[in-house]
Amino acid sequence: MSVSDEVLTGVRAALERAEYTVARVRALLGPVAGGALAREEIVPALRATTGGSPLEVFVRLLWLQVPVAATAVPEEFFAAGLAERVGERARPLLRVQPVEGVDGRHLGYAVSDLAVRPGSKRTPRPDHVVGSGGASAGLAQLVVHRPVDNALDLGTGCGVQVLHLADRARSITATDLNPRALQLARMSFALSGVEGVKLLHGSLFEPVADRRFDLIVSNPPFVISPGEGLTYRESGLPGDEVCRRLVAGAPQRLTEGGWCQMLANWLLIEGEPWQERLAGWVPAGCDAWIVQRDVQDPAEYVELWLRDSCEAGTAEYTTRYDAWLDCLERWGATGIGFGWITLRNSGAADPVVRVEEIRHPVEQPVGAYVERVLDGLVAGSKFSTACPQGLRTAVDIAQEQIGPPGAEDPERIVLRQRGGLRRAAAVGTVEAALAGVCDGALPLPPLLDAIAQLLDLSPEQVRAHADAVLPELIADGFFEVTGEAAGEETGRA
Numbered sequence: 001m002s003v004s005d006e007v008l009t010g011v012r013a014a015l016e017r018a019e020y021t022v023a024r025v026r027a028l029l030g031p032v033a034g035g036a037l038a039r040e041e042i043v044p045a046l047r048a049t050t051g052g053s054p055l056e057v058f059v060r061l062l063w064l065q066v067p068v069a070a071t072a073v074p075e076e077f078f079a080a081g082l083a084e085r086v087g088e089r090a091r092p093l094l095r096v097q098p099v100e101g102v103d104g105r106h107l108g109y110a111v112s113d114l115a116v117r118p119g120s121k122r123t124p125r126p127d128h129v130v131g132s133g134g135a136s137a138g139l140a141q142l143v144v145h146r147p148v149d150n151a152l153d154l155g156t157g158c159g160v161q162v163l164h165l166a167d168r169a170r171s172i173t174a175t176d177l178n179p180r181a182l183q184l185a186r187m188s189f190a191l192s193g194v195e196g197v198k199l200l201h202g203s204l205f206e207p208v209a210d211r212r213f214d215l216i217v218s219n220p221p222f223v224i225s226p227g228e229g230l231t232y233r234e235s236g237l238p239g240d241e242v243c244r245r246l247v248a249g250a251p252q253r254l255t256e257g258g259w260c261q262m263l264a265n266w267l268l269i270e271g272e273p274w275q276e277r278l279a280g281w282v283p284a285g286c287d288a289w290i291v292q293r294d295v296q297d298p299a300e301y302v303e304l305w306l307r308d309s310c311e312a313g314t315a316e317y318t319t320r321y322d323a324w325l326d327c328l329e330r331w332g333a334t335g336i337g338f339g340w341i342t343l344r345n346s347g348a349a350d351p352v353v354r355v356e357e358i359r360h361p362v363e364q365p366v367g368a369y370v371e372r373v374l375d376g377l378v379a380g381s382k383f384s385t386a387c388p389q390g391l392r393t394a395v396d397i398a399q400e401q402i403g404p405p406g407a408e409d410p411e412r413i414v415l416r417q418r419g420g421l422r423r424a425a426a427v428g429t430v431e432a433a434l435a436g437v438c439d440g441a442l443p444l445p446p447l448l449d450a451i452a453q454l455l456d457l458s459p460e461q462v463r464a465h466a467d468a469v470l471p472e473l474i475a476d477g478f479f480e481v482t483g484e485a486a487g488e489e490t491g492r493a
């Protein structure tokens with residue numbers, strides 16, 4: 001399927017003329033139909049798009065995937081293979097989703113295979129190219145905002161990550177094992193006015209073996225399943241090996257200070273602390289921040305992915321379910337974690353590796369402050385009150401005091417981040433006092449001495465306490481290290 005640039009230019013012009021954008025579709029559908037569509041329920045959206053305007057026609061054909069009057073469809077849509085004529089109707093062949101950036105800007109269009117919705121009679125073909133979904137948006141929100149010279153999108157699929165990277169990477173390479181994905185990604189780029197993307201066919205890092213990138217992003221086929229299945233979600237490698245291989249292989253493909261950010265599933269294995277297992281994946285020389293965002297038990301996991309491929313209710317459902325559970329049991333899985341992996345090729349002899357669970361909602365997009373998160377982890381690991389550093393309370397920290405009304409001293413003091421990762425930390429009076437006075441202007445030792453005097457403690461006691469608790473509070477972003485020494489410590493990227 002090779003569609004001419006001229007045809008794609010015509011399609012793009014029609015889509016743009018109709019203002020087929022996420023913002024306009026959202027406004028057209030309203031919250032109820034929009035909410036239902038997010039759950040893959042199309043009936044309310046069908047009821048909201050009966051007016052016959054070009055926008056309504058395109059929403060019905062390209063998003064809801066229902067036939068429309070052929071006369072309402074531009075000729076280029078047929079020539080591009082987006083739809084076919086069946087009598088007087090146009091039947092959709094491909095899905096075209098408008099894509100919105102993390103800042104709400106219209107970025108263009110992602111072309112994919114038709115979504116296989118719950119209740120559908122057919123299951124996806126093995127080389128199905130999946131559209132932009134929740135995971136795609138989640139990765140886009142995670143990716144660091146700094147401009148880069150060159151970026152790699154590994155497993156590009158419909159090309160949606162490239163659309164997100166287009167305005168901040170001077171050159172972009174996109175790879176995929178599925179040749180059909182490369183064809184559809186090419187269409188996505190043409191419909192979005194994104195030029196010069198190098199599209200390469202091959203598995204994992206094979207197509208870019210000798211190259212290095214400032215930024216690698218990947219929403220890989222991370223689903224942990226009994227064997228090869230659907231290319232868009234399963235790698236055919238056992239367990240979580242595909243994600244381990246990507247992590248292990250990243251540093252050789254990263255420039256100095258380069259970033260690799262990906263989504264992943266990992267096995268939670270009986271008797272093996274998951275944090276240690278994942279930390280063991282991280283290669284030397286890379287700072288790493290790995291966040292478990294969700295956990296499912298084996299049954300929930302299998303059900304989720306059997307629903308995803310519309311196998312619920314089929315004759316093979318029970319056998320497939322049983323075999324999948326067998327396989328997870330053989331691997332010793334007590335559950336399956338889902339989350340974010342961020343690596344920064346710092347080249348440090350003593351890189352920082354933080355593996356943690358954050359299940360609560362955080363401020364989005366994380367990419368706007370992920371660099372600060374990694375800098376904080378590094379600064380915390382280096383911190384000592386003996387260094388000539390200043391300390392500043394991070395912006396947006398609230399202090400909560402809990403205790404009986406009227407009591408002189410609170411029972412519990414909590415520092416809470418009102419933005420960012422929205423962490424909370426129970427602290428003592430020394431840290432609370434520091435949070436009240438640290439503005440980065442004064443060096444830390446005299447501040448600690450003044451707090452010691454105020455609390456009637458010995459200066460040595462207070463310094464020892466600060467040395468014990470501040471590294472974690474700095475790593476968690478409650479305090480920031482300032483001053484020349486701090487710049488040296490954290491300016492490694």
Ligand SMILES: C[S@@+](CC[C@H](N)C(=O)[O-])C[C@H]1O[C@@H](n2cnc3c(N)ncnc32)[C@H](O)[C@@H]1O
Nearest residue numbers: 136155156157176177178203204219221231232
């Ligand atoms: C979950 S989709 C992600 C698509 C898109 N990047 C996104 O964020 O929505 C995973 C993609 O990886 C591709 N893929 C599967 N196995 C691969 C492999 N071994 N090497 C490279 N890409 C692979 C699939 O064809 C699919 O397009």
